[in-house]
Amino acid sequence: MNPPSLDKTSLERHTSTQFDAELEDIRERVLSMGGLVESQIADAARALIEGDGQLGERVARQDYRVNAAEVDIDELCTRIIAKRQPQASDLRLVLAVAKTITDLERIGDEAEKIGRFACQVASRQRPASAFRQIETLASHVRQMLRDALDAFARLDTHAALAVSRADIEVDREYESTIRECMTFMMEDPRTITPMLDLLWSVKALERIGDHATNIGEYVVYLVGGRNVRHTSVEAIEQVVATTSGSAHKSDD
Amino acid sequence: MNPPSLDKTSLERHTSTQFDAELEDIRERVLSMGGLVESQIADAARALIEGDGQLGERVARQDYRVNAAEVDIDELCTRIIAKRQPQASDLRLVLAVAKTITDLERIGDEAEKIGRFACQVASRQRPASAFRQIETLASHVRQMLRDALDAFARLDTHAALAVSRADIEVDREYESTIRECMTFMMEDPRTITPMLDLLWSVKALERIGDHATNIGEYVVYLVGGRNVRHTSVEAIEQVVATTSGSAHKSDD
Numbered sequence: 001m002n003p004p005s006l007d008k009t010s011l012e013r014h015t016s017t018q019f020d021a022e023l024e025d026i027r028e029r030v031l032s033m034g035g036l037v038e039s040q041i042a043d044a045a046r047a048l049i050e051g052d053g054q055l056g057e058r059v060a061r062q063d064y065r066v067n068a069a070e071v072d073i074d075e076l077c078t079r080i081i082a083k084r085q086p087q088a089s090d091l092r093l094v095l096a097v098a099k100t101i102t103d104l105e106r107i108g109d110e111a112e113k114i115g116r117f118a119c120q121v122a123s124r125q126r127p128a129s130a131f132r133q134i135e136t137l138a139s140h141v142r143q144m145l146r147d148a149l150d151a152f153a154r155l156d157t158h159a160a161l162a163v164s165r166a167d168i169e170v171d172r173e174y175e176s177t178i179r180e181c182m183t184f185m186m187e188d189p190r191t192i193t194p195m196l197d198l199l200w201s202v203k204a205l206e207r208i209g210d211h212a213t214n215i216g217e218y219v220v221y222l223v224g225g226r227n228v229r230h231t232s233v234e235a236i237e238q239v240v241a242t243t244s245g246s247a248h249k250s251d252d
Numbered sequence: 253m254n255p256p257s258l259d260k261t262s263l264e265r266h267t268s269t270q271f272d273a274e275l276e277d278i279r280e281r282v283l284s285m286g287g288l289v290e291s292q293i294a295d296a297a298r299a300l301i302e303g304d305g306q307l308g309e310r311v312a313r314q315d316y317r318v319n320a321a322e323v324d325i326d327e328l329c330t331r332i333i334a335k336r337q338p339q340a341s342d343l344r345l346v347l348a349v350a351k352t353i354t355d356l357e358r359i360g361d362e363a364e365k366i367g368r369f370a371c372q373v374a375s376r377q378r379p380a381s382a383f384r385q386i387e388t389l390a391s392h393v394r395q396m397l398r399d400a401l402d403a404f405a406r407l408d409t410h411a412a413l414a415v416s417r418a419d420i421e422v423d424r425e426y427e428s429t430i431r432e433c434m435t436f437m438m439e440d441p442r443t444i445t446p447m448l449d450l451l452w453s454v455k456a457l458e459r460i461g462d463h464a465t466n467i468g469e470y471v472v473y474l475v476g477g478r479n480v481r482h483t484s485v486e487a488i489e490q491v492v493a494t495t496s497g498s499a500h501k502s503d504d
Contacts, residue, residue: 067481078343078347082343087334192438193434199448203452227323230316
């Protein structure tokens with residue numbers, strides 16, 4: 001009658017259903033914080049590309065919401081560790097959440113910076129082709145964040161690995177965008193000031209890709225118990241190949 | 253002569269002296285990792301300023317040591333939480349360590365970047381006055397890191413607060429250095445390419461200051477149990493004023 005659902009397994013493992021609710025709560029909060037951060041990136045990129053200074057300012061002003069989410073979730077993680085003394089995959093979940101929110105918060109900071117640069121760039125003349133490249137880059141790093149959060153939600157190490165792979169492509173796009181901006185500056189030194197604001201924004205987008213990659217790596221750790229930070233994509237591939245894709249199978 | 257008697261207090265509280273040894277071990281490892289990172293910054297800045305490409309390359313190559321330290325200490329933290337189920341200030345110590353090493357690792361990344369830029373900058377002509385400013389900035393962020401690590405070693409919230417204050421000054425120096433670099437670029441567009449490498453290095457130094465500030469904030473959390481991330485220096489001052497300066501007095 002009863003399929004082996006996650007709830008049942010959890011009930012067997014945990015003496016407290018309240019504990020399950022707490023773990024589910026921090027998981028959901030991470031995803032909701034991730035959604036907020038994602039919309040901050042989208043708005044910041046739109047403000048920059050469309051020259052919408054007001055939107056840029058709104059993004060910058062709203063960063064406190066991301067910060068508040070980080071502080072709240074971090075406190076919940078500490079409380080769960082102190083009260084529940086989680087073990088194995090439960091502990092890994094709490095620790096992965098604590099790390100993930102740090103990267104989400106830093107992504108929020110980068111979005112805030114882009115928002116601020118957007119305000120400065122808004123009033124100036126802007127070379128259309130550089131903006132097309134920035135638009136592509138922004139859309140790719142947003143997709144990386146979305147994929148990393150999906151991987152976290154579904155405990156999907158293959159999806160997490162795809163984020164690391166995407167970062168290689170994003171780094172290439174970043175280099176190419178930087179080169180294009182430099183060409184504009186050299187061709188017309190009057191564009192140096194506005195182009196620098198663009199360069200900082202492009203740099204911020206590249207950093208967002210790095211943070212999304214970190215989040216993907218925490219998913220691999222969460223599922224397989226292996227820390228894959230500072231390893232190559234190939235090494236992560238090997239770890240992913242030997243893990244099941246579900247955090248609740250590996251060590252219970 | 254006597255620092256806050258951490259050992260005695262800990263012995264009274266813990267039934268296990270092994271546990272004390274483990275806490276002391278991660279504390280020492282953080283300080284040793286901090287020392288390594290500090291020398292990476294020093295070398296990277298020297299490579300940049302003196303145009304020493306070989307030194308820059310060595311810094312970049314040695315980043316793996318910082319990464320390895322982060323992975324090791326992080327694993328120890330996880331093991332301590334799982335095995336010892338620390339409470340109150342002990343738990344805060346482990347969590348503060350886990351966060352501190354993330355920032356130390358990111359500082360290592362920034363030093364690596366500066367090392368790489370130093371290789372590129374080495375062969376080019378460099379305006380002396382910009383380098384003087386960079387030298388000052390580099391020396392200030394190194395001092396910030398040293399002060400943050402001292403604050404961590406001595407559980408000294410006043411020293412930690414001083415790091416937050418110093419970051420305000422460092423941000424001003426950063427802005428002024430960026431402006432000077434931009435002036436050079438505008439005066440002589442042939443300097444755009446080398447100046448951009450310098451700009452990225454200056455940015456990396458500013459980020460190091462931010463990470464040192466984070467470490468200082470973890471010390472305030474560790475000692476007083478209050479998360480002061482995303483608050484103003486004034487708010488941190490208030491928290492510091494109401495805490496004793498020793499992590500083992502506030503909640504035991």
